[in-house]
Amino acid sequence: MTAGVSRWASIDASLRWSALAFGCALLLHADRLPLWCIGAVLALVAWRLASGTGRIAAPGTWIRNGIAIALLLAVGAYFGGVSGLAAGTALLAVMGALKLLETHTPRDHMVMIAVTLFLTAAACLDRQDLWRVPLYVGQIWLTCATLGVVATPAVPLARREAFRLAGRTLVFALPVALVAFVLFPRVQGQLWALPGAGSAITGLSNEMSPGAIGQLSESNEPAFRVRFAGTSPTPGELYWRGPVLHDFDGYTWRRDETRLRRAPLDYTGPAYTYRVTLEPHQQRWLLALDTPFGSPQPDIDFTADYQLLADRAVTQPISYEARSSTATRAREPLDAPARSQALRLPPGRNLRSIALARDMRSRAPDDARFVGDVLGLFGKGGFVYSLTPPKLDLNSVDDFLFNTRVGFCGHYASAFVTLMRAAGIPARIVTGYQGGEWNPLGGYLIVRQSDAHAWAEVWLTERGGWNRVDPTGMVAPDRLTRGFLGGLADAGARLGAASRDLGWAQRALLGWDAVNTWWKNRVIEFDLGSQLAMLGRLGFEDPGVEVLRILLLVGLLLWLGWIGLQFSRSRAAMPRTDALGQSYRRLCQRLERAGAPRRAAHQGPLAYRDAIAAFDPALGAQVAPLLEAYSALRFGAVAEAGEVEALRRAVVRLHPLRTRH
Amino acid sequence: MPLVLQRRRLYILPTRSGLGFAVLVVGMLVAGLNYGNSLALLAAFVLGGFAIVAMNACHRNLLGLGIDAMQANPAFAGDCADLSLELSNGGREPRCGLAVSVAGARAMLPRVESCARGRLHLAVPTQKRGVLALDRVRLESVFPFGLFRCWTWVHAPLELVVFPRPLGTRPPPAAPGENSRGAPSRSLGGDEWRDLRPFRAGDSPRQVAWKAYARGQPLLVKEYGGGVREALHLRLDAAAGDEPESALCQMSRWIVDAEARGARYRVSLPAQEFAENRGAQHQRRCLEALARMP
Numbered sequence: 001m002t003a004g005v006s007r008w009a010s011i012d013a014s015l016r017w018s019a020l021a022f023g024c025a026l027l028l029h030a031d032r033l034p035l036w037c038i039g040a041v042l043a044l045v046a047w048r049l050a051s052g053t054g055r056i057a058a059p060g061t062w063i064r065n066g067i068a069i070a071l072l073l074a075v076g077a078y079f080g081g082v083s084g085l086a087a088g089t090a091l092l093a094v095m096g097a098l099k100l101l102e103t104h105t106p107r108d109h110m111v112m113i114a115v116t117l118f119l120t121a122a123a124c125l126d127r128q129d130l131w132r133v134p135l136y137v138g139q140i141w142l143t144c145a146t147l148g149v150v151a152t153p154a155v156p157l158a159r160r161e162a163f164r165l166a167g168r169t170l171v172f173a174l175p176v177a178l179v180a181f182v183l184f185p186r187v188q189g190q191l192w193a194l195p196g197a198g199s200a201i202t203g204l205s206n207e208m209s210p211g212a213i214g215q216l217s218e219s220n221e222p223a224f225r226v227r228f229a230g231t232s233p234t235p236g237e238l239y240w241r242g243p244v245l246h247d248f249d250g251y252t253w254r255r256d257e258t259r260l261r262r263a264p265l266d267y268t269g270p271a272y273t274y275r276v277t278l279e280p281h282q283q284r285w286l287l288a289l290d291t292p293f294g295s296p297q298p299d300i301d302f303t304a305d306y307q308l309l310a311d312r313a314v315t316q317p318i319s320y321e322a323r324s325s326t327a328t329r330a331r332e333p334l335d336a337p338a339r340s341q342a343l344r345l346p347p348g349r350n351l352r353s354i355a356l357a358r359d360m361r362s363r364a365p366d367d368a369r370f371v372g373d374v375l376g377l378f379g380k381g382g383f384v385y386s387l388t389p390p391k392l393d394l395n396s397v398d399d400f401l402f403n404t405r406v407g408f409c410g411h412y413a414s415a416f417v418t419l420m421r422a423a424g425i426p427a428r429i430v431t432g433y434q435g436g437e438w439n440p441l442g443g444y445l446i447v448r449q450s451d452a453h454a455w456a457e458v459w460l461t462e463r464g465g466w467n468r469v470d471p472t473g474m475v476a477p478d479r480l481t482r483g484f485l486g487g488l489a490d491a492g493a494r495l496g497a498a499s500r501d502l503g504w505a506q507r508a509l510l511g512w513d514a515v516n517t518w519w520k521n522r523v524i525e526f527d528l529g530s531q532l533a534m535l536g537r538l539g540f541e542d543p544g545v546e547v548l549r550i551l552l553l554v555g556l557l558l559w560l561g562w563i564g565l566q567f568s569r570s571r572a573a574m575p576r577t578d579a580l581g582q583s584y585r586r587l588c589q590r591l592e593r594a595g596a597p598r599r600a601a602h603q604g605p606l607a608y609r610d611a612i613a614a615f616d617p618a619l620g621a622q623v624a625p626l627l628e629a630y631s632a633l634r635f636g637a638v639a640e641a642g643e644v645e646a647l648r649r650a651v652v653r654l655h656p657l658r659t660r661h
Numbered sequence: 662m663p664l665v666l667q668r669r670r671l672y673i674l675p676t677r678s679g680l681g682f683a684v685l686v687v688g689m690l691v692a693g694l695n696y697g698n699s700l701a702l703l704a705a706f707v708l709g710g711f712a713i714v715a716m717n718a719c720h721r722n723l724l725g726l727g728i729d730a731m732q733a734n735p736a737f738a739g740d741c742a743d744l745s746l747e748l749s750n751g752g753r754e755p756r757c758g759l760a761v762s763v764a765g766a767r768a769m770l771p772r773v774e775s776c777a778r779g780r781l782h783l784a785v786p787t788q789k790r791g792v793l794a795l796d797r798v799r800l801e802s803v804f805p806f807g808l809f810r811c812w813t814w815v816h817a818p819l820e821l822v823v824f825p826r827p828l829g830t831r832p833p834p835a836a837p838g839e840n841s842r843g844a845p846s847r848s849l850g851g852d853e854w855r856d857l858r859p860f861r862a863g864d865s866p867r868q869v870a871w872k873a874y875a876r877g878q879p880l881l882v883k884e885y886g887g888g889v890r891e892a893l894h895l896r897l898d899a900a901a902g903d904e905p906e907s908a909l910c911q912m913s914r915w916i917v918d919a920e921a922r923g924a925r926y927r928v929s930l931p932a933q934e935f936a937e938n939r940g941a942q943h944q945r946r947c948l949e950a951l952a953r954m955p
Contacts, residue, residue: 106807110678114685117708121689124700133700140704144711144806151678151807155758155771165805169718173710180706187694316697524699563714567721579776644776 011052014153015103017146017162018112019045022100024139025119026093032126034078037090040071044097059101068098089122109150116143128317130519141166172563179555185545186528208245208410208431208454209252209396223433223451224278224287225517227444233272233289235435237326239455239468240287240447242432244305246341250349251396253414253429260304260338265465267293269327277319277521284310287432287447289324290468296320304338305428317520330465334426342426342459350397350418357422367425367460371469374419378412378474381405385476412471413454426459430468441507442514583648584630587623590654594619605631626650665751666726666800670813673720679808682712712808719809722756722802728815729778733785733795735822735949737913741766741784742821744795749778758804763795764821785821790909790952793821824948829911833919833926834899857881865941892937893919893926909951916951920944930954 008016023045030038044067051058059067071094079087096115103112120139123132144166149157157165224240245253272289286300286308295302297320301309308322334342345354360377364370382405389407392399397418400411413429420427434453436445455470522530528545535543584605588598596612596619603611609627613620629647675683686709693702727749736742744763750756750773759781760769766783773779787793796819801812857870860880870881893915900911912928919926920939927937928947935947 107678110681110807114681117685117689121692121701121704124704125692125696125698128698128700136700136704140707147806147808152758152804154769155804169711169714169805170707172714173707176710176713177703177706180709181699181703184702184706186697526699527697559710560713563717567717 007053007055010054011049013156014106014109014150015049015052017149018103018109018116019049019100021116021139021143021146022096022112022119024142025116025123026096028120028123028132028135028139029089029093029126032086033090033093037075037078037093040074041093041097045100048100048103064098064101068094071098085122085126089119089126092118092122106150106153110147113143113147113150116146128524130516141170144170172566175562176556176559179559180552181526182531182534183548183552183555185548185552186526186531207252207254208414208429221449222279222513223281223447223449224276225439225444225446226277226289226436227275229273229275231270231272233326237290238435238445239290239326239430239453239470240433240436240451241290241292241307241430242287243285244303244307244457245429245431246305246344248344248346248414248418250346251392251394256341258337258341260341261335262302262304262306263335263338263465264331265291266329266331267291267325267327268329268464269325271323271325273321273323275319275321277317277517277525278314280314280316280318282313282315284313286310286314286318286320288322290326291324291328293323293325296322317524319521319525328465333461334459334465339426339459342428343421343424345418345421350395352395353397353401353415353418354422356401357419360419361423366462367423367458368463370423370425371420371458371460374416375469375471375474378416378471383407383412383475385472409454409470409472412475413456416456416469416471417458420456420458428457430455430457434470439510439513439517441510442517444514444517446513579648580630580633580644583644583651584634587626587630587651587654590651591619591623605634623654626654663727663729663749664815666723666728666813668724671720671723671811672813673716673809673811675716676803676807676810679712682708682808686712715806716809718805719802719811721754722758722804723800723811723813725752726756726759726773726800727751728800731798731815731817731819733819733821735824735945735952736785736787737824738787738790738826741786742793742823744783744785744819744821746781746783746798747778748773748781750775756802756804758802760801761798762801763798764793787821787823790823790825790906792953793823795819795821822949822952824952825906825909825913827910827914827917829900829907829914831900831911833893833895833915857883893924894929894937895919895926896929897931905954909954912951913948916944916947 023042026033026038026041047056047059050056072091075087075090075094076082079090081087082091092115096112096119099108099111099115103109117140120136120143123139124136141163145162148162148165243255246256247254271293274289276287278286288308291306292302292308295308299311300320301311303309308320310318357374360373361370364373384406385408386406387408389411390404392404392411397415400407400415417427417429431452431454433447433451434455435451436447438444439446453470453472455468455472457466457468459465460467531548532543535547540547588608591597591612596615598608599611605627609620609624612623626647629643629650633643633647686705689701689705689708692698693700693705728746729749730745730747732745734743734745744766746761748756748759748770753775755775756773757771758769759773759779760767761781761783762768763783764785766785768781768783770779770781785793785795796816798815798817798819799812800815801810803810857873858881860869860882864882868882870878870883873881895912895915897908897912900908900915916926916928920941920943923939925937925939926947928935928950930950933950935943935950
């Protein structure tokens with residue numbers, strides 16, 4: 001143990017700090033980079049540290065070049081190139097480790113600091129979760145302390161002092177960082193786009209094969225959060241529309257990209273206004289309650305099948321305000337293109353199901369009754385709801401309806417729509433989320449990935465157009481109300497009762513989620529719109545970017561003034577009496593009170609000592625060491641701060657002066 | 662001499678590391694703006710503020726620093742002259758990494774604690790005899806963080822006397838009337854104590870009998886040396902060689918040798934005359950006259 005410590009201490013301080021800061025920055029990416037990459041980089045760091053102790057030789061030029069080529073090829077092969085954040089980070093980490101191998105001069109260490117800061121910035125770009133913020137703060141603190149150590153190798157800084165110096169500087173920088181964060185005008189839109197992030201993100205996908213959603217439903221990650229303004233819908237109305245799927249090849253449902261005309265609607269139900277805060281899912285579609293009234297923002301498209309579609313993939317958390325109704329009536333009949341889109345079935349597939357549908361339709365008096373019969377089939381036909389259904393063959397609907405009869409929402413929706421289309425009723429699959437968990441602490445609804453759902457919409461002319469049908473409800477009615485705390489309509493009234501019922505663990509989780517939501521809404525998503533809205537709340541009429549610039553400038557100047565003030569206070573250019581002089585003056589005052597005043601201002605400390613000794617030997621013996629120490633410190637070569645402080649303490653401690661009186 | 666560095670005399674500019682740091686911060690800022698990434702922006706702002714505070718700290722590291730004394734000790738040409746500075750820190754914070762450079766010499770004082778003083782020695786290389794005017798001494802620091810360099814020029818009427826290098830092999834001429842040649846006598850100005858005499862201004866402090874003084878006696882000077890006191894008369898024209906500089910070097914050699922032997926010597930230069938004497942002060946005066954020869 002002590003051997004390890006002394007070995008560690010034998011490494012050059014700059015190298016120790018650089019390697020530590022770099023290693024910690026690498027670990028910020030520990031769960032993003034492949035294990036071999038982390039391992040290789042840490043091994044190189046360890047090698048450099050070991051060679052720093054002088055026990056192991058540093059790698060020569062040829063070995064270094066060999067390692068460099070091997071690692072660069074490995075990164076290129078693994079990521080299929082070097083573009084993209086993950087590949088770029090891996091490249092940076094590898095290059096940094098190779099640079100560390102040949103780091104000797106202060107300039108090399110500065111390059112390492114730059115690499116470390118770039119890695120930290122890459123981590124910030126990658127993920128902005130609240131729980132990671134302390135990691136980033138710690139990393140920046142460590143890197144700044146490292147900068148302090150490596151910048152002036154001739155000035156040995158103890159670990160504590162380096163951290164104190166960097167920490168104090170960062171604390172002074174914090175106000176201006178916050179001011180600039182709030183006031184620095186943001187740009188709208190991107191100057192350039194980051195190439196695809198590469199890794200698959202859980203969530204809904206653009207297509208659905210029964211089996212695809214089964215993997216997602218285990219994830220408890222929040223998908224989005226909703227805060228209702230005014231009235232809230234009932235739990236049964238909480239169908240969050242995502243991608244609407246039309247195209248079926250017998251096994252997989254896909255979106256149809258042909259652009260059709262959006263048929264006008266009458267909204268017959270109550271209108272709900274709400275704000276959705278959506279987690280990034282790397283896709284374009286946005287979630288909205290059942291049928292939105294329209295596009296909430298100019299850059300969001302409102303499609304023919306009433307989806308909201310952003311103009312680019314959602315890579316950052318975003319939020320938007322929408323208005324929806326859960327009851328609608330079509331103003332005109334379904335037009336031909338939409339009708340054919342909603343009736344298309346793959347030829348030659350699922351023939352038994354098609355025959356079944358035609359048979360059932362011929363026995364039903366009308367379409368609505370037929371829908372009821374099919375739902376009755378699901379309810380009574382021995383179907384089982386399961387998240388781990390058996391695999392299906394290429395005629396997936398036949399296989400499901402006649403063989404396995406085990407499935408989750410996707411299976412039921414897929415089979416239902418196939419049966420509807422076979423009977424000549426326009427139908428489509430809607431994927432999205434159903435339900436949500438009410439957070440009474442934050443007053444909003446959390447919809448999780450496990451709430452992902454698929455249901456059907458069928459066109460029934462006599463029922464006013466598109467009608468939502470959820471065949472899963474026939475098999476697993478509790479699936480639709482699971483996890484939901486009471487009705488939303490009176491959620492406000494029940495809030496107190498509901499939060500009393502919560503266990504402390506659940507309360508803590510919900511509280512943490514509320515803090516996270518605040519963080520996402522107020523910090524992560526803080527953009528130009530938020531800045532202008534803030535100015536509006538502050539009372540600026542027609543605020544613009546110029547106002548932001550002027551306020552930023554004012555804030556910067558105020559901060560500079562504050563910094564100057566802080567420093568001039570701590571500087572105290574040349575105090576009238578320094579610490580040593582104060583101690584001496586204090587000692588003289590005490591002696592004066594004890595009856596032994598200094599004879600004159602020019603009487604030196606040693607002469608004073610002699611005078612006191614002559615006047616009162618006991619007192620003289622007591623104070624002689626102090627006067628001698630003062631003399632040595634004041635007139636000696638170089639005073640150490642510690643000795644000055646020791647004298648000050650001794651003077652303070654010198655309480656009852658022994659006098660003969 | 663005691664002077665305190667004032668705001669007006671301090672200059673500050675970013676170092677190369679500082680410029681690199683600025684590029685890095687701007688890069689983070691642009692990335693943060695482009696991706697609308699709040700954390701990257703916040704990090705860029707924190708680091709930008711950090712650099713500005715670091716600039717203040719670097720400035721403050723020198724502001725108010727006291728330069729209490731500066732002394733240049735003479736040296737023989739080719740040797741390094743010792744220039745010493747005494748710096749004092751009257752502030753509450755320690756001052757670190759104080760580098761002083763002058764005439765090709767550079768030294769650093771790692772740290773001066775609060776309310777303390779520190780001394781710094783520079784070995785100034787010398788090449789030829791003469792007087793080196795050290796009118797501008799540069800005092801600088803990149804502490805802390807090395808992002809900025811703060812510096813000042815200390816103007817001091819300081820001259821560094823460079824004696825001619827003691828060279829040459831000619832024997833020294835004896836003073837007229839003395840036994841010719843400075844034939845080395847048995848006891849060459851050595852350790853042998855001869856007697857005590859009252860102190861005269863100019864005596865070397867090393868020869869003062871401090872113990873006697875401590876006993877309360879007046880200042881006395883111990884005299885060493887053999888019984889026979891050598892006396893030399895060193896004339897520049899006698900040393901004249903092929904060129905004037907080598908004559909000065911020869912003179913320097915004679916003076917140094919004579920002093921080392923404890924001999925008394927008189928020095929005659931064209932424009933100056935130093936009466937027969939000995940001791941460090943005398944030697945120094947003579948050598949300085951040589952250094953200042955036109």
